[in-house]
Amino acid sequence: MDIGKQKRVIIVEPEPVDVPARSPQPEPAPPRRSGGDSRGSTLGNHHQPALG
Amino acid sequence: MEAASELEVSRAILSIQERHGEVWSPTPVVGFRAWSVDVDGLRGVRAMWTSPTFAATCERPFGSNTDREVPHTDGTCGPPPCGIYATHEIETLLASGLTDNLPDLAVGTVALSGKVVEHEHGFRAQIATISSILAFCSDRAYFTADPGAIAELIAAPRAIIGRLGVPLDKDRKDIAIERYGRRHPWTSESRSE
Numbered sequence: 001m002d003i004g005k006q007k008r009v010i011i012v013e014p015e016p017v018d019v020p021a022r023s024p025q026p027e028p029a030p031p032r033r034s035g036g037d038s039r040g041s042t043l044g045n046h047h048q049p050a051l052g
Numbered sequence: 053m054e055a056a057s058e059l060e061v062s063r064a065i066l067s068i069q070e071r072h073g074e075v076w077s078p079t080p081v082v083g084f085r086a087w088s089v090d091v092d093g094l095r096g097v098r099a100m101w102t103s104p105t106f107a108a109t110c111e112r113p114f115g116s117n118t119d120r121e122v123p124h125t126d127g128t129c130g131p132p133p134c135g136i137y138a139t140h141e142i143e144t145l146l147a148s149g150l151t152d153n154l155p156d157l158a159v160g161t162v163a164l165s166g167k168v169v170e171h172e173h174g175f176r177a178q179i180a181t182i183s184s185i186l187a188f189c190s191d192r193a194y195f196t197a198d199p200g201a202i203a204e205l206i207a208a209p210r211a212i213i214g215r216l217g218v219p220l221d222k223d224r225k226d227i228a229i230e231r232y233g234r235r236h237p238w239t240s241e242s243r244s245e
Contacts (some may be wrong), residue, residue, distance in 0.1 A: 001097075001137055002149045004172025009074040009125060010081055012165040 080163035082183070083138025083175045084145045084232065089156035089189050089209045097137070097150075103111030104182040104202050107166075110134035123169050123176040135169060135176025138162050142232040144173050146225050158209070159228050160185035182206075186231050188224050195231060 087094035087101060094101045110122045112129035123135025139145040142159065151157050166178030184197035189210050194217035196202055205212045221228070 001139070001145075001150055001174070003137060003139065003174030004142075006171060007170045009172055010168040011074060011170055012078075012080055013076065014078055019160070021100045028165060 069187060074226055077114075077151070080165045080181070081168050081170075081175060081177070082161050083140065083164055083177070083180075085136075085138045085143045085159075085162050085180070085182075086151045086161060087158045088154045089158050089187055090211055092208065094206055094209060101182075101206060104145055104148065104199065104206060105137060105179065106181075107179050108134060108136045108177065121127075122178055125169055133176060135178065136162070136164070136172060136180040137176055138164060138180065139174040141173075141232065141234060142228055146228060147220045150227075156187075156210070158185055158187035159232070161232070176217060180200075186228055187213050187214035187217075188220070188227075189217065191220045193220050193224070193227055194218070 057146055085096075087096055089095075090100070096106075099106070110124060110129050111134070112124070113241070124130075124133055127133075139148075143150070145159065151159065160182055161184045162177075162180040163183045164177035164180050167228050168178065169176040182202050184201055185205060186193065186195045187209060188194075188206060190213075192212045192213050194205070196205065203245070
């Protein structure tokens with residue numbers, strides 16, 4: 001089969017992987033609820049007494 | 053390596069690639085091929101395909117013949133030079149006369165990878181994987197682009213076409229053009245250029 005004159009060379013290869021793979025991010029822990037406060041707090045500082 | 057040196061090396065590689073007419077692609081190049089449908093595989097011009105992926109070899113009697121060099125571009129093999137041949141367009145393939153006298157015929161798209169030499173009307177590739185196929189046997193036609201179904205077809209083409217194919221209602225070339233022709237969305241999305 002005649003495919004005509006040669007034009008160029010294409011190197012088909014997946015992108016070289018030289019960057020170390022990132023470890024998967026741990027899933028965020030569910031918000032902790034303070035002992036007796038059923039309303040809880042998602043502000044993160046559970047050592048402060050709930051206001052109000 | 054420092055960023056500045058990396059940049060210099062990268063520029064040097066690009067410059068060498070351009071000088072040698074070589075470009076890099078992360079995605080396969082798509083071309084068209086034809087085979088003769090046999091009982092236990094698809095027969096190419098030179099070899100039998102018994103799986104969807106085929107790797108080229110060179111039969112030249114002297115010189116180095118490593119996988120990285122095939123298909124050769126230095127004129128030391130052929131004519132015709134080595135490599136898995138595919139055309140840019142289905143029309144070129146059908147007009148070549150290659151498919152005219154085949155009683156049972158298959159045409160399809162191949163994803164070309166490794167070293168791919170682009171010519172005016174087609175390619176010569178180091179590795180080709182069938183990505184879709186339209187196969188004819190007796191008075192039936194069967195098309196699939198599913199990798200598992202392609203592998204099954206290649207293992208027993210006549211049996212699969214006989215079982216899953218639909219009756220032919222027009223000329224094989226017309227069906228191939230309808231499926232793979234220049235204006236069909238199936239191929240226009242996967243064009244390499």
